[in-house]
Amino acid sequence: MEQKTASDWWRSAVIYQIYPRSFYDSNGDGIGDLRGIISKLEKLVELGIDAIWLSPFYRSPQKDGGYDVSNYVDVDSIFGTLSDFDELVAKSHALGLRVIIDLVPNHCSSDHPWFQAAVNSSENSDARKYFHFKNGRGEKGELPPNNWQSMFGGPAWTRIKNSDGSLGQWYLHLFDSSQPDLNWENPKVRQEFESILRFWLDRGVDGFRVDQPHAMAKAKGLPDHPYADEAGAGFIEGREAPPMWFQDSVHEIFRDWRRILDSYPGQRAMCGEAYVLPLSLMALWVRSDEFHQTFNFRFLDADWEKQKLRAAIDESFEAFGRVGAPSTWVLNNHDVMRHASRFGGEYGRATASDGVGPDGPQPDNSLGLRRARAATLFMLALPGSSYLYQGEELGLPEHTTLESKYRQDPTFFRTKGGRVGRDGCRVPIPWLKNQPAFGFSSNGKSWLPQPKTFADHSRDIQEKDDDSTLNLYKAALRIRSSMNLGSGEFAWFDDLENSNEVLAYRNGELLVVHNFGIIDLPVPYGYEVLLASEGKNKKCLGANQTLWLTPRVR
Numbered sequence: 001m002e003q004k005t006a007s008d009w010w011r012s013a014v015i016y017q018i019y020p021r022s023f024y025d026s027n028g029d030g031i032g033d034l035r036g037i038i039s040k041l042e043k044l045v046e047l048g049i050d051a052i053w054l055s056p057f058y059r060s061p062q063k064d065g066g067y068d069v070s071n072y073v074d075v076d077s078i079f080g081t082l083s084d085f086d087e088l089v090a091k092s093h094a095l096g097l098r099v100i101i102d103l104v105p106n107h108c109s110s111d112h113p114w115f116q117a118a119v120n121s122s123e124n125s126d127a128r129k130y131f132h133f134k135n136g137r138g139e140k141g142e143l144p145p146n147n148w149q150s151m152f153g154g155p156a157w158t159r160i161k162n163s164d165g166s167l168g169q170w171y172l173h174l175f176d177s178s179q180p181d182l183n184w185e186n187p188k189v190r191q192e193f194e195s196i197l198r199f200w201l202d203r204g205v206d207g208f209r210v211d212q213p214h215a216m217a218k219a220k221g222l223p224d225h226p227y228a229d230e231a232g233a234g235f236i237e238g239r240e241a242p243p244m245w246f247q248d249s250v251h252e253i254f255r256d257w258r259r260i261l262d263s264y265p266g267q268r269a270m271c272g273e274a275y276v277l278p279l280s281l282m283a284l285w286v287r288s289d290e291f292h293q294t295f296n297f298r299f300l301d302a303d304w305e306k307q308k309l310r311a312a313i314d315e316s317f318e319a320f321g322r323v324g325a326p327s328t329w330v331l332n333n334h335d336v337m338r339h340a341s342r343f344g345g346e347y348g349r350a351t352a353s354d355g356v357g358p359d360g361p362q363p364d365n366s367l368g369l370r371r372a373r374a375a376t377l378f379m380l381a382l383p384g385s386s387y388l389y390q391g392e393e394l395g396l397p398e399h400t401t402l403e404s405k406y407r408q409d410p411t412f413f414r415t416k417g418g419r420v421g422r423d424g425c426r427v428p429i430p431w432l433k434n435q436p437a438f439g440f441s442s443n444g445k446s447w448l449p450q451p452k453t454f455a456d457h458s459r460d461i462q463e464k465d466d467d468s469t470l471n472l473y474k475a476a477l478r479i480r481s482s483m484n485l486g487s488g489e490f491a492w493f494d495d496l497e498n499s500n501e502v503l504a505y506r507n508g509e510l511l512v513v514h515n516f517g518i519i520d521l522p523v524p525y526g527y528e529v530l531l532a533s534e535g536k537n538k539k540c541l542g543a544n545q546t547l548w549l550t551p552r553v554r
C-alpha cells in the first residue's frame with residue numbers, strides 16, 4: 001500500500017475545473033480560450049486553489065463540447081495554439097498552480113483521421129479494428145448489432161454508407177454518433193494513447209482527468225445489455241456489470257498508464273471519472289498502482305439530507321481508506337445542475353443530465369444559494385481532495401430559462417428536446433457587472449447567452465463585498481490551508497445539543513456543524529465562530545447554515 005508522504009499533493013489538493021469555452025474570452029469571438037485563462041490565473045491564485053483541471057481544448061468539431069477529439073496532440077484554433085498551452089503551464093507553475101488536463105480515451109470524434117480511415121476501408125481492415133464495427137442483425141443487416149443504448153439517448157449504433165452508396169457495417173458509440181468508441185482490445189490503440197500521454201507529460205502537465213475510463217473495456221463479443229429495459233444505457237447498483245461498464249479487463253490499461261506517470265519526475269496524478277457504485281467497487285480503481293483519485297459520485301449524487309449525507313461520507317472514508325486512497329469531494333461539474341439551483345428545488349439525482357428548461361419547475365435560487373454555500377463549507381473541511389467547478393465560487397445559479405434555439409448539448413438533440421441537457425451549467429461566467437457579457441468578452445459576445453441574474457454574481461462586485469460567496473470561498477480555502485484540513489483527521493461529533501437537526505464533525509481543532517432543521521439554533525456552547533456560510537449571521541446557527549467553530553479561548 002502506498003505510503004502517504006507530504007509531497008503527495010493530490011491527496012489534499014483543491015482542484016478547480018475550468019471549462020475553457022466559458023471561462024474568459026480574450027479575442028472577442030464569444031468563446032473562452034487559453035489566453036483568456038492565462039490572463040486570469042492570478043484570480044485563481046487569490047482564490048486559493050492548488051491546481052486547475054482544464055476540460056478539453058484539443059482539436060474538435062465541438063459536437064460534445066470538445067469531448068469529441070479529432071486530434072489529441074494539438075490545441076483547437078478556437079482555444080489557441082500549443083505555444084499558448086506551454087505558456088499556460090509555465091505561468092501556472094510559476095504561480096504555484098498545478099495543471100491537469102482532460103484525456104478522452106473511450107471515444108474520439110468521427111472527424112478523427114482514425115475514424116475517417118476506418119470508414120473508407122474494407123470490413124476486415126486494420127483501420128476498422130480501431131473501433132467496434134459490426135454487421136447488423138436481421139436479414140439485410142438492417143438492425144443494430146445489439147440492444148445497447150447511447151447515454152445521450154437513442155441507439156448506441158449507427159450504420160455507415162459504403163463508398164458505392166450501399167449500406168455498410170454499424171459502429172458503436174456509447175455517446176453521440178459523432179463519438180465512435182475506440183477498441184481497447186487493439187494493442188495499436190493502446191500504443192497510440194501511451195504516446196499521447198507522453199506527449200503531454202513531456203510538455204509538463206501534472207496529470208490527467210480521464211473521461212469515462214469505466215467504459216473503455218467491453219465484454220467479449222459485445223452481448224446484449226441483460227437489463228437494458230430497466231437501466232437504459234446505464235447500470236443498476238448492486239446488479240451485475242452490463243457488458244459496456246466497468247469490465248475487469250480495463251484495469252490493466254491504467255496500470256500501464258500509472259507506470260508511465262511514475263516514470264516522470266514530479267508527482268503526476270490521474271483522476272478517473274469512473275462512475276462506478278457502490279464506492280467499494282470504485283475503490284478498485286484507486287488501488288496503489290492505478291488511478292490516484294476518482295470522483296466521488298456518491299457525494300455528488302447525495303441529496304442535501306442529513307442521513308444520506310452522513311452515509312455518503314461514511315462510505316467514502318471506509319471504501320477509499322481500505323485501499324489507502326484519499327477520498328475526493330465534489331459538488332459541481334460541467335455535467336450536473338449547479339448546486340446553487342439544485343439545492344433550491346425538488347430535483348432528483350444530481351448527476352441526472354436532464355437539466356431544467358424554461359418549461360420545467362424553476363428552482364428557488366435564494367434557498368439554493370444559502371444551502372450551496374453551507375454545503376461548500378461542509379465539504380471544504382473534509383480531509384481529502386476537493387474539486388470546484390468554475391463559477392461556483394460566484395454562487396452562480398443554473399441557467400434554467402435558456403431557450404431551445406441556443407442549446408448545444410447533444411442530449412437535447414438526441415432526445416428531441418425530451419432532456420434539455422447540460423448547457424445550463426456551462427454558461428460563460430460573469431467578471432464585471434457593468435460590461436457587455438458581464439466582462440466575459442470585450443464586445444458582449446457569448447457562445448451561450450447569460451441570464452440577467454448573473455449581473456449580481458459578477459466577480460468585481462463580489463470582490464468588494466465581505467459577505468459575498470467569493471469571499472466565503474477565499475476565507476474557507478485560506479483556513480483549510482493554514483489548518484491543513486485536507487490532510488486532517490475526521491471524526492463525527494454527536495455530542496451537541498439539538499443533535500437531531502444538526503450534523504457535525506471534527507477535523508482536528510475545527511468543529512463543523514450544519515443545521516438541517518427549520519429553526520435557528522444557538523452557537524454551540526464553548527465554541528466561537530471562525531467562519532459562517534452566511535457571513536452576516538455569526539450569532540447563531542441558522543437553518544441551512546454551516547459554521548466552522550473552534551473552542552472558545554478563556
Ligand code: NOJ
Pocket residue numbers: 064067104175211212273334335
Ligand atoms: C463525461 C464528460 O464529463 C461529459 O461532458 C461528456 O459528454 C461524456 N463524458 C462523454 O465524453
Ligand code: CA
Pocket residue numbers: 025026027028029030031032033078
Ligand atoms: Ca475566444
